Amino acid sequence: MASLPQTNRSLFFRYRRPRTVVHLNIADFAVAVERRVDHRLKDYPIIIAPEGSARAVIYDMSEEAFRAGVRKQMPLQNAIRCCPDAIILPPHPDRYEMAMTDILREVLPYSPLIEPGDMDGHLFIDITGTSRLFGPPVDVAWRMYQVIKKNLCFAPVWSVSPNKLVSKVASRLVKPNGEYIVGEGEEAAFLAPLPLYLLPGMERDDLLKFRELNLGFVHQAAGLTNDQLSVIFGKRAGFVFDTVRGIDVSAVLSADQKPPKIIADHGFGNDTNEVDVVERVLYQLVEKIGLTLRKTGKAARLLAIVLDHSDGVRRVRQMSVSPPSANDMSLFKTARSVLYMAWTRRVRLRHIRLICENPVFPPAQMDLFPDPVLQKEERLIKAMDHIRNRFGQDMIHMGRALAS
Structure with a gap:
C-alpha cells in the first residue's frame, strides 16, 4: 500500500475527495471453482496440489482442510498427514482465469476501476462518485454480491471502506462468510484493537521488531511517532506510520493497468544452498532484467527477490535501487543485498525469482562529477549489448555468470 511523505500528508487529506472502495473476496477461490464444476465436492475437505510430484506443495485448500491444519505452500505429504480424508485435486489455472473473467464481467457495470488479484478471487472496486447512478455504496456492494451469487454460484465476502488497506483488513475479519462496512474517518478506530499481523504489507521482520518492543496490536504501534518509527524501521517508517493509522492513498487500478514489472x-534442477551457484544464477537473472530495461529505455528503482525453499517455505524481500539504474553491475549489488536479506535459512533453495517493480525513466540530470568506475561499467555493458545484438546472446558472457 502506498504512503505519502509526511510534508504532503496534511495537504492531501485537506483537499482530497472522499473515496469508497469495495473489496470482494471469494474465500478458497480455487476450491470454490472446483466445487462449482462438481457439486459433489461440497462439504468435503479439498486439497489442490500438482499430481505426480514428490515435491508438490499446496496450491489451495478448503475451509475444512484449513481447520485440520493444512496451509498454502505446505508440502503435500505433510498436508495428507494433517488431513488424511482430504480429496486431492490438480490445479486448473484455465478454470480459475475463466472464473475471474466472469466475475469481472458481472461487476464492470458498476465501475471501470476494478483491480483484480492474480486468479485468486480478490477484487478491489472503486465506486467513488457513483451514488447518483447506483445509490449508497453499501447497496452497490450488496448488489454485486447478489449478482455474483445468482449468476456464478460464488458467495464472496465483501467490505466497504475509504481505501484498499482497510477494505482488505475488513474482509479478513469476516472470512469465509460475511460483510463489513467502515465509514469515512473510522479507519484508525477500526484498526486499533486488531493484531498487527492482520495488516497487509507487514512483513515478518516488521512484526519481529514490534515483538522486541512488546507491541502486538495496532493501537500500541499507532502510539509511536514517525521519528520513533524511523529509528526502528528506517526507510519503511513512513509506510508503517500510515498503515497502523489506516492511511492508504494507492489508487484502484483498472484491470488493464496492472503495475508494470519485469x-x-x-x-x-537439484535443490541447492551453494553460495556460488545461487550468486551465478542471480547474476544471470540480473542480466535478463538489465537487458530488458535498456531496450525500453527504463531503469530499475525497486528490486524484489522471491525464494522458494525445498520445504515449501517462501521468502520475499525487496530494496530500492538508488539512483535508479539499468547497469547490470549496479543492479547486481542491490540484488545480492536483497538475496541475503531473504536467504537466512539453511534449507536448500528450489526456485529463485527476481522482480523489477515499476521501472522508471532514468534521471534526466547528469551528475556534475560522474563516477569514473561507473562510466567504465556503462561502456562495457554497452559494448556487450552491441556484440550480443549482432552475433547472439551467447557470444559473450561475464565470468561470474558462467559455471565453474
Missing part, C-alpha cells in the same frame, strides 16, 4: 526466474 520478471526473471530460475528453477534449480
Whole structure:
C-alpha cells in the first residue's frame, strides 16, 4: 500500500475527495471453482496440489482442510498427514482465469476501476462518485454480491471502506462468510484493537521488531511517532506510520493497468544452498532484467527477490535501487543485498525469482562529477549489448555468470 511523505500528508487529506472502495473476496477461490464444476465436492475437505510430484506443495485448500491444519505452500505429504480424508485435486489455472473473467464481467457495470488479484478471487472496486447512478455504496456492494451469487454460484465476502488497506483488513475479519462496512474517518478506530499481523504489507521482520518492543496490536504501534518509527524501521517508517493509522492513498487500478514489472526466474534442477551457484544464477537473472530495461529505455528503482525453499517455505524481500539504474553491475549489488536479506535459512533453495517493480525513466540530470568506475561499467555493458545484438546472446558472457 502506498504512503505519502509526511510534508504532503496534511495537504492531501485537506483537499482530497472522499473515496469508497469495495473489496470482494471469494474465500478458497480455487476450491470454490472446483466445487462449482462438481457439486459433489461440497462439504468435503479439498486439497489442490500438482499430481505426480514428490515435491508438490499446496496450491489451495478448503475451509475444512484449513481447520485440520493444512496451509498454502505446505508440502503435500505433510498436508495428507494433517488431513488424511482430504480429496486431492490438480490445479486448473484455465478454470480459475475463466472464473475471474466472469466475475469481472458481472461487476464492470458498476465501475471501470476494478483491480483484480492474480486468479485468486480478490477484487478491489472503486465506486467513488457513483451514488447518483447506483445509490449508497453499501447497496452497490450488496448488489454485486447478489449478482455474483445468482449468476456464478460464488458467495464472496465483501467490505466497504475509504481505501484498499482497510477494505482488505475488513474482509479478513469476516472470512469465509460475511460483510463489513467502515465509514469515512473510522479507519484508525477500526484498526486499533486488531493484531498487527492482520495488516497487509507487514512483513515478518516488521512484526519481529514490534515483538522486541512488546507491541502486538495496532493501537500500541499507532502510539509511536514517525521519528520513533524511523529509528526502528528506517526507510519503511513512513509506510508503517500510515498503515497502523489506516492511511492508504494507492489508487484502484483498472484491470488493464496492472503495475508494470519485469520478471526473471530460475528453477534449480537439484535443490541447492551453494553460495556460488545461487550468486551465478542471480547474476544471470540480473542480466535478463538489465537487458530488458535498456531496450525500453527504463531503469530499475525497486528490486524484489522471491525464494522458494525445498520445504515449501517462501521468502520475499525487496530494496530500492538508488539512483535508479539499468547497469547490470549496479543492479547486481542491490540484488545480492536483497538475496541475503531473504536467504537466512539453511534449507536448500528450489526456485529463485527476481522482480523489477515499476521501472522508471532514468534521471534526466547528469551528475556534475560522474563516477569514473561507473562510466567504465556503462561502456562495457554497452559494448556487450552491441556484440550480443549482432552475433547472439551467447557470444559473450561475464565470468561470474558462467559455471565453474
